[in-house]
Amino acid sequence: MKTHILLLFSFLFCFSSFAQNGYQIxxxxxxxxxxxxxxxxxxxxxxxxxxxxxxDSKSEVVFSGKEKLMGGVYMVIFPQKNGWFEMLIDQQQxxxxxxxxxxxxxxxxxxxxxxxxxxxxxxxxAQEKGKAMFALQKQLxxxxxxxxxxxxxSQITKLNSEMQQYREQFxxxxxxxxxxxxxxxxxxxxxxxxxxxxxxxxDSSFAYQYYKQHYWDGxxxxxxxxxxxxxxxxxxxxxxxxxxxxxxxxxxxxANKIIDAAQPNKEMFKVILSTLTEKYxxxxxMGQDAVFVNLFERYYAPGKADYWLxxxxxxxVFDRAYSVMANLIGEKAANMDMVDTSGKSxxxxxxxxxxxxxxxxxPTCGHCQVEVPKLDSLFQHKWKQQGVKIYxxxxxxxxxxxxxxxxxxxxxxWIHVYQLPEVKDAEYxxxxxxxxxxxxxxxTPVLYLLDKDKNIVAKKLNHEQMDDLLxxxxxx
Numbered sequence: 001m002k003t004h005i006l007l008l009f010s011f012l013f014c015f016s017s018f019a020q021n022g023y024q025i026x027x028x029x030x031x032x033x034x035x036x037x038x039x040x041x042x043x044x045x046x047x048x049x050x051x052x053x054x055x056d057s058k059s060e061v062v063f064s065g066k067e068k069l070m071g072g073v074y075m076v077i078f079p080q081k082n083g084w085f086e087m088l089i090d091q092q093q094x095x096x097x098x099x100x101x102x103x104x105x106x107x108x109x110x111x112x113x114x115x116x117x118x119x120x121x122x123x124x125x126a127q128e129k130g131k132a133m134f135a136l137q138k139q140l141x142x143x144x145x146x147x148x149x150x151x152x153x154s155q156i157t158k159l160n161s162e163m164q165q166y167r168e169q170f171x172x173x174x175x176x177x178x179x180x181x182x183x184x185x186x187x188x189x190x191x192x193x194x195x196x197x198x199x200x201x202x203d204s205s206f207a208y209q210y211y212k213q214h215y216w217d218g219x220x221x222x223x224x225x226x227x228x229x230x231x232x233x234x235x236x237x238x239x240x241x242x243x244x245x246x247x248x249x250x251x252x253x254x255a256n257k258i259i260d261a262a263q264p265n266k267e268m269f270k271v272i273l274s275t276l277t278e279k280y281x282x283x284x285x286m287g288q289d290a291v292f293v294n295l296f297e298r299y300y301a302p303g304k305a306d307y308w309l310x311x312x313x314x315x316x317v318f319d320r321a322y323s324v325m326a327n328l329i330g331e332k333a334a335n336m337d338m339v340d341t342s343g344k345s346x347x348x349x350x351x352x353x354x355x356x357x358x359x360x361x362x363p364t365c366g367h368c369q370v371e372v373p374k375l376d377s378l379f380q381h382k383w384k385q386q387g388v389k390i391y392x393x394x395x396x397x398x399x400x401x402x403x404x405x406x407x408x409x410x411x412x413x414w415i416h417v418y419q420l421p422e423v424k425d426a427e428y429x430x431x432x433x434x435x436x437x438x439x440x441x442x443x444t445p446v447l448y449l450l451d452k453d454k455n456i457v458a459k460k461l462n463h464e465q466m467d468d469l470l471x472x473x474x475x476x
Contacts, residue, residue, distance in 0.1 A: 023093035024064040027076055030100040032059055035079030039063045041072050041089075044233045044271045049077065069093055070267065071178055072228020088115045090178045090225065118170075119179055125166060129159050171218075178225050184218035185231045212243055221258055224267040233275060240279065248290035248329075251280075255291060256298060263304075270308050273299055281320050286458060287329040296321035326438045333358070333454045334438040338393065338417035341403060346417050349454060353389040355470060358448040360441045363405035364397040368445045375447075375463045376411050382467070384413060386474055394418040395436065395444055 027037060032055050039051040050069070053061035071091075075084040078101070085104045087097060095112035105123050110116040136156050140149060167183040174180050189211045194202035216239075219226070226232040236258075244250055255276050262268040273295065280292040299305050300317055309317070326334055336348040348358070359375060361368040379390055392414045394402045399418065406416055419435065427434060435441070439448065440459075447466055449458040458469055 021068055022064065022066045023069050023089075024062060025089075025093070026060065026062050026096035028058070028060050028096070028098040029055070029076065029078075030059045030102075032079055032101075033057050037061045037063075037079065038077035038081070039074060040077050040084070041069075041074045041228045042230045043072075043228055044275055047075065055079070070228060071225035073178075073182075073230060074228075087113075088119045088178050090115055092116075115178065118174070118177065122166070122170070122179060126163065129163050133159050181220070181223055181225060182229055182231055185226065185229070185235050187218060189214035189217065215239060215243055216258075221262040221268055221272065222265040224265045227267050227271040233271070236272065236275060237279075240276070246285060246288070248287055248294075251288065251291045252294040255295060259295075259299065266307065270305075273305060277317065281317070286460065289324045290328050293321060293325055293328060296325075322433070323437055323440045323442075326433070327440055327448075327456060327459060329456055329459070331456055333448065333450050333456050334435065335454075336393065336417075336419075336435050337423055338419055341406070341416050346415055348391060351389055351391055351415060352452075353387055354452050355386075355388045355457070355473065356450045356454070357383070357388060357390045357466060357470075358439075358450060359390055359392045360395050360436075360439065360444055360446040361392060362395050362397040362444045363401045365444045369405075371445050371463060372405075372411070373409050375445075375466075376409065376414070378463055378467050379414070380412075383470065386470070388470065390414045392416050393435070395441060 025039070029037060035055055036052050037055055038049045039053075040047050040049040051063045051065065053063055055061050069089050071089060073086055074089045075086050076097075076099070077084040083101070085099055085108065087110070092113040092115055095110060095116070097108065097110050097113070097116070099109075100107040105120075105127050108120060110120060133156055136152050136159075139146065140152055143149075146152065167186070170177075171180040171183050191207045191210050194200075197203040197206045219235075240251060240254070244254055259269065259272055259276070262272050277292065277295055280288055280295070283289055283291070296317065300309075300314075300321070306314075333348065338346055338348070340346045348356075357375075357379075359372070361372055363369070375390070379388070383390075390413075392411070394416070402416075402418065405411075406414075424434070439446070447459070447461055447463070448456060449461070449466060449469065451457050457473070458466070461469065
């Protein structure tokens, strides 16, 4: 008899252990009685659906799977995918939740998930304080000269402080909780009072450095749960957009430090590297493509990202890297073996000028037909007298159309050049990159500014931006 009991206990224990490796979440969501509910999660700036289940007549569904879900902020998405409510999935993955779309926060109840009980309590408090702050802010907006404005502002500050104190106390009481990790991301550095600055007076440089150095306090870049929250990616973007100096070297060093810290966790490494890659592969500001090249050389080229790259994305990254590596700001421009309108050799390096504007253009391109005459006007009336030369490279369109456009628009004193077909063929046969690849020319017109030593000063500016920069350079 004892043997049978032991075998039964052993069987039940093994079955329970196996079951706990997966997940089972029962959801009751009123008023729905048909259709499907979806289980999704945040991942960086996007959301992904991981499961779906049909709603029965009792408004119930069960999401289940054999593999445990990775921790993060998950969503139960409504049948029309026009809304959702959030919950935490971390330690407890076998629980139930009942909700009603008429009052998601007020009527949601979890059973078997202490993590979500705490999350629900926070949401209710945040809703309560939020409503109070909104009412006060509206009162200020509607009556800016209200004699009680100082008191109202004080109340708003007090509500904000109470929320902050709640988060800080929660983090102390539950240091390993997912919500604590989220609160750490939301935490803003508290710059010391002016009395504690060097010399006892407010120092903006000290305040900035302190804020920057403490921006990530409490945040673990190896905590993969953060990848599945809606708060981490915006904080990362704000750090690179607004906190750091927008110099490629500064941005690259910061990116390397964060990504290196995330490498122990594959998910965080993936989300941070992919986020920064998308940010700098085609950057908003000139010169920041150097950050992308840094990421490529440090992580992609050595194969550190191969475990998650598909072939299509890998090709995009590698092709783009090879297109911008040769034309980074501050690097020497590649020489170009070209001939002029008479067939005489005129290489880029043969141009002698304090500044050279390189214009890649196509006489049949509509945008070029508008921009090139404007560029020539600046050249004729200003740049030429300043010693600036234009090295105009015909990329496509045919020789006849090129010569006709030059004549009709009186593009005088340009160094007009193009590449002979046999030179192009010889470069291809030798496996050499084309000038289009070396200068990242895949649309026209494209403008570069080179100094007297043919170092790249600027690239991909329009004619007005080019003129503004040249005048600054000339004054110096």
